[in-house]
Amino acid sequence: MLEFNATFFIAMVSFVIFMIIMNAILYKPLERIVKERRDLIDNNNMKSKVALEKLDTLQKWQAASIEKAQKSSRETYQKILKEYKAKKDAMLDSEKNLSRKEIAIAQAKTEGEVIEARHGLKSEVKTLASIISSKILGYETNI
Secondary structure, three states, X not given: OOOOOHHHHHHHHHXXXXXXXXXXXXXXXXXXXXXXXXXXXXXXXXXXXHHHHHHHXXXXXXXXXXXXXXXXXXXXXXXXXXXXXXXXXXXXHHHHHHHHHHHHHHHHHHHHHHHHHHHHHHHHHHHHHHHHHHHHHOOOOOO
């Protein structure tokens, strides 16, 4: 059986003192380090959640900005395209009108030259006819 004498109580007291010393030297600093690490991890988790929320907000803002810029670019492109098409059509119309005028002038010149050539040929036909008839008949005739 167990005997409870003074050595037992001294051993118990020395064990309690040992536990108090160990608690002060080893366990309290370890608990403090563990608590600091846990706080650091929790703090980092909170910071990462905040950073993720900011990132999500920035991504939404970026997507909205890109969409807005694309829409603006499309509108500007369409506007410029319409302006250039209108300018092109106006230039084509003016060039067509100018070409028609030049063609009309050229046709009028050509008709004038044709009439002039016919008049010139009429007078030459008479002389050629008289030359041909004189050669065929052998004597000169007045036509």
